Amino acid sequence: MEEKRQRLVISLSALCLAVAVMSGFDYYVLALQWPGTVCRQTSHCCSSNGCCRSHPLKFFTIHGLWPQYSYGGWPSCCRPTTFDGNKISRLKTILEEYWPSLYCGSFSTCFGGKRPFWVHEVDIETHGTCGYPEIQDEYDYFSTALYLYSKYNVTKALKKAHIYPRGGRKYLVGHIVSAIEFSFGAMPSIVCKNGSVQELRLCFHKDYQPRDCLVEGENSVRRNHCPRYVTLPSYKPHAFGNSTEGISNQVNVEHQSYQ
Secondary structure, X not given: OXXXXXXXXXXXXXXXXXXXXXXXXXXXXXXXXXXXXXXXXXXXXXXXXXXXXXXXXXXXXXXXXXXXXXXXXXXXXXXXXXOOHHHHHHHHHHHHXXXXXXXXXXXXXXOOOEEOHHHHHHXXXXXXXXXXXXXXXXXXXHHHHHHHHHHOOHHHHHHHOOOOOOOOOEEEHHHHHHHHHHHHOOOOEEEEEOOEEEEEEEEEOOOOOXXXXXXXXXXXXXXOOOOOEEEOOOOOOOOEOEOOOOHHHHOHHHHHHHO
């Protein structure tokens, strides 16, 4: 009987340790998307789609801040929670500008139902709650991502290296990677689609210091289907009334910090 009890204690201890390990994470990915690549795929418009603004987006926008495991993969569906929009009311104007959804429709969530883009990112059936306890709530999640986006300004770093949209001009992928590494001291990861940059990802330690995105022994450029030369395409917005017109004027003060 005593032996069975000891075995049970050992089994429960091992289970608790496994749960503790799996519930943690090792680093963050700040995923940024190039609107020119994403918005060229837009087939119809809606009021929530940033591709439908009267003026095209000409800077990288935020896709998400994602906790990751060093051995590959990421935590998701960590704990159910209720999204409280009031907590991010002060950030809404900035989020509309720099963290727009570039798609229409709702997103499925881990615990049932469909919700808007921001809720999908934070509630955080998918990402945000998985950053706990480093990330405590909705405001913490979004403000952290905005802080990193502002401090490590990819659009500005590439412009300094003379990399910016210019017709169909092609850029060496290695040049893009080198420009980011020179500016921030860590290597990014690039995701491409049809020969164009779709996402540029920055990686950070849990103390928000930059780290290389490359997993040892892997080639992230090849892994994410990037050719040797890529483009940063422009696009023509699909018209959708004036529902989003004027947003840029509302964020003139904040805009200086982000571009």
